[in-house]
Amino acid sequence: MMFLSNISLTSVVLSQVKFKLSAYSGLIYSLIILQVLGILFATGWSSSGTSINNISINLNISSIDSGFIFVSLLAISVGNLITTRAYRYDDFSFVATRLSSNIANCIVLLIFSCYAGVTTYFTVYLMRIFLTFNSTNEFVEGPTILDDPMNSLLTILAMIIFLWMFSSLGYIAGTLFQNHKLLFFGALVIIIMLLLTGTWIRISEIIFVENSSLLILVAKTFGIAILIFATSTAISNRLGVRV
Amino acid sequence: MSNTWMIFFIGLIPVVIGILIVLYITKKVKYKGSLRLNKIVIMIYFSLLIGVGIVYEIIPKEPIVEQLSEEQLQQLQTENEVFEEKLLKQEENKLSQKFLKEEWTHELSGNTLTLGYIGNDSYSTKVVVEWIDSTAQKIEGKVYRSHINLYGLKIEDKIPLHVAEWTGNELVIHEPVEQEFTFEQFSNELNVFQQTDTMEIRMVRGFTYIHLKVPKHIEIVDPLGLQMY
Amino acid sequence: MNVIDCQKVNKGYRRTNALEDITFQLTDQKITGLIGRNGAGKTTLLKILAGLTKHKSGEVNVFGKNPxxxxxxxxxxxxxxxxxxxxxxxxxxxxxxxxPAFYKKWDTQLAVRLFQYFKLDSKQQHSKLSKGSRATFNMIFGLSTHCELTMFDEPTNGMDEAVRTDFYRALLKDYIAHPRSILISSHHLSEIEHLLEDILLIHKGKVVLHADLDEVKEYAVAIQGPVADVEKWTAGEEVLHSKRVDEQKQYAVFKKNSKLERARLEGANIQMLTASEVCMYMTSESKGGIDDVFK
Structure with missing residues (x-):
């Protein structure tokens, strides 16, 4: 008599997520390195100077942007990394289907994005403290979290969702590359062609630029990321393991 | 078309190079340390950053430069415009007295008054002459300066005034000595997400106005064109 | 109940056919040996059964589902x-x-005990293990899952003699304690013969034989005698293998049949074959052997 263990997709996905979080925990070092790089580039990321009445006024604005850009690159890389063979095969040493693997990856990337988004937001404070004690320049009052908590939360949320979207880009590129090299380059060419035509620019303008609020932008980005992950899942459905 | 290509590829190169470098870093440092160590690092790093944030918010900070809001800047701009308008109409009693910086009288020895300027930016000074019916040689002068604001920083006090000095019959306006101020500002905003540049006014250009009451028989020599009509 | 049910399964890589019309059923709670020569398609078949790769045509059912x-x-x-x-x-x-989060029947105690017995280093990384230790670890992992269908593909590759023996012993003991379907692929049948109940012999992507061990042993016999006699005895028979022993004598392997009694009476030297030999002769490429190369 056979006793088959019944296991639901949800519980497999949860186990995979838990497992992947441990397995990929080493990525923390890459994140720290890139955030430190971000801080180094952040001081005077945006610097402007004007002269009036023979007096030069320089204003250095240190913002999260540089850190965010570095971490975005990491998000793309990590999204790409976990589609590589070694990472994919690891899943199948345990219970997994391609669907559960993809969902788990998508969730893991979201969790990573949350961690990266929140920490990136706070790296600016590391810089604030450093500059406060080390700079002879005068400081301009800047917005603090307490002044506008909603706005701060929205910025963090936006960063998280954008990082997630970037990781999905890396993910779909990796999936395509693993599945069909030809398809990958084909897609690349199509994207470049689209980018060069005006309509595409117009479309991306509608999506990313013409938004009445950041929240709408975030919602759109979220939708795009979901779409990309779904596409990747569909593509990878015929990908063999240990071949 | 070729231009678009150029821009596209030039824009793409740093992104690709960036991704390659990051991929390299990621692969290099991928698995250092045990799971336990990683977990500890993750926790510590997170609490460190949050802690730093809290510490920064509560530590007493040095007196810091105030930043004006968009509306405040708009108001300064309007005040400046109103001032100039009124000055040109010579409605002295309506002039904002907070712009008045100096007041003096000078006794001319001849019938010519020469206006001189020492410095690079003579456009920063405007001389308004009001003719008065008088046979005396006395000239009344008032020095005004309208609001100056850069990047919304409240630093008007830090910008020295022009100095008007008489040497004989010549009124020489000295530009302040060159100085440089650097300010540090922190932003919690992500500029890449800024939908539109919200700061429409980055600068309120203030001027030094010299209001002279000059008897009608005096001739004004103004080689630099400081005078404003 | 059938654990595995394959009907006309085909699978090809590029131009070569890895599997051709594979049809067989596997009933539960048996240890089956998947035997075949290098490149016979054992690994491909196992990967299809485990759901790692997709077959091209035909029907694969594991527990009644497409894996x-x-x-x-x-x-x-x-x-x-x-x-x-x-x-x-x-x-x-x-x-x-x-x-255990993934495998509900995971046997932690077994895993820990085997791990200690084989003296693996618990702080070691999987990819840093030597080939033999990695195979040992994989085997421990596979056994401890207590999966209803446990498949081993050349499990003893890289293991030393002592570990191999221990592994087979552990497999057998655990199987007796927790009966389940086990499929072991190997090209050394002799090494695993003592474990097996069934043999699934595949050759060039086709199922050649699927029978229990005794049937396999009985499947063919070897006969030795004067050249002319051997040719007479085997005339019209399916000769799996034949070779000249010396000037006068011929050695032939063929399917067991009724003619055998007559041959015995005529003084033929009939030899029983081991299952391993039967499989070897059934999957040999030519009627001759390696000796023919050096003629």
């Missing part, structure tokens, strides 16, 4: 081979500790 992308099959089957990978960021101990 490809099936969660039930994945949860109740495991394929242990030398390509199994585990994340480098986890130590062996951590890998074993994360397994």
């Amino acid at each position: 490809y992308n099936n969660l039930l099959v994945s949860a109740n089957s495991i394929l242990v081979d030398d390509q199994m990978t585990f994340p480098d960021s986890l130590t062996l101990e951590e890998i074993l500790r994360s397994a």
Whole structure:
């Protein structure tokens, strides 16, 4: 008599997520390195100077942007990394289907994005403290979290969702590359062609630029990321393991 | 078309190079340390950053430069415009007295008054002459300066005034000595997400106005064109 | 009940056919040996059964389901081979500790005991293990899952003699304690013969024979005698293998049949074959042997 263990997709996905979080925990070092790089580039990321009445006024604005850009690159890389063979095969040493693997990856990337988004937001404070004690320049009052908590939360949320979207880009590129090299380059060419035509620019303008609020932008980005992950899942459905 | 290509590829190169470098870093440092160590690092790093944030918010900070809001800047701009308008109409009693910086009288020895300027930016000074019916040689002068604001920083006090000095019959306006101020500002905003540049006014250009009451028989020599009509 | 039911399964890589019309059923709670020569298609078949790759045509059912992308099959089957990978960021101990979340029947005690017995280093990373230790670890992992369908693809590759013996013993003991369907592929039948109940012999992507061990032994016999006699005895028979022993004598392997009694009476020297030999002769490429190369 056979006793088959019944296991639901949800519980497999949860186990995979838990497992992947441990397995990929080493990525923390890459994140720290890139955030430190971000801080180094952040001081005077945006610097402007004007002269009036023979007096030069320089204003250095240190913002999260540089850190965010570095971490975005990491998000793309990590999204790409976990589609590589070694990472994919690891899943199948345990219970997994391609669907559960993809969902788990998508969730893991979201969790990573949350961690990266929140920490990136706070790296600016590391810089604030450093500059406060080390700079002879005068400081301009800047917005603090307490002044506008909603706005701060929205910025963090936006960063998280954008990082997630970037990781999905890396993910779909990796999936395509693993599945069909030809398809990958084909897609690349199509994207470049689209980018060069005006309509595409117009479309991306509608999506990313013409938004009445950041929240709408975030919602759109979220939708795009979901779409990309779904596409990747569909593509990878015929990908063999240990071949 | 070729231009678009150029821009596209030039824009793409740093992104690709960036991704390659990051991929390299990621692969290099991928698995250092045990799971336990990683977990500890993750926790510590997170609490460190949050802690730093809290510490920064509560530590007493040095007196810091105030930043004006968009509306405040708009108001300064309007005040400046109103001032100039009124000055040109010579409605002295309506002039904002907070712009008045100096007041003096000078006794001319001849019938010519020469206006001189020492410095690079003579456009920063405007001389308004009001003719008065008088046979005396006395000239009344008032020095005004309208609001100056850069990047919304409240630093008007830090910008020295022009100095008007008489040497004989010549009124020489000295530009302040060159100085440089650097300010540090922190932003919690992500500029890449800024939908539109919200700061429409980055600068309120203030001027030094010299209001002279000059008897009608005096001739004004103004080689630099400081005078404003 | 059938654990595995394959009907006309085909699979090809590029131009070569790895599997051709594979049809067989596997009933539960048996240890079956999947025997075949190098490149016969054993690994491909196991990967299809484990749902790792997709077959081209035909029907594959494992627990009544198509294994490809099936969660039930994945949860109740495991394929242990030398390509199994585990994340480098986890130590062996951590890998074993994360397994119960996936495999409901995971036997922690067995895993720990085997792990200690084989003296593996719990702080080691999977990819840093030597070939033999990695195979040992994979085997421990596979056995401990207690999956209803446990498949081993050349499990003893790289293991030394002592570990091999221990492994087979452990497999047998655990099988007796927890009966389940076990499929072991190997090209050394003699090594695993004592474990097996059934043999599934495949050759060039086709099922050649699927029978229990005794039937396999009985399947063919060897006969030795004067050249002319041997030719007479085997005339019209399916000769699996034949070779000249010396000037006068001929050695032939052929399917057992009724003519055999007559041959025995006529003074033929009839030899029983081991299952391993039967399989070898059935899958040999030519009627001759390696000797023919040196003629």
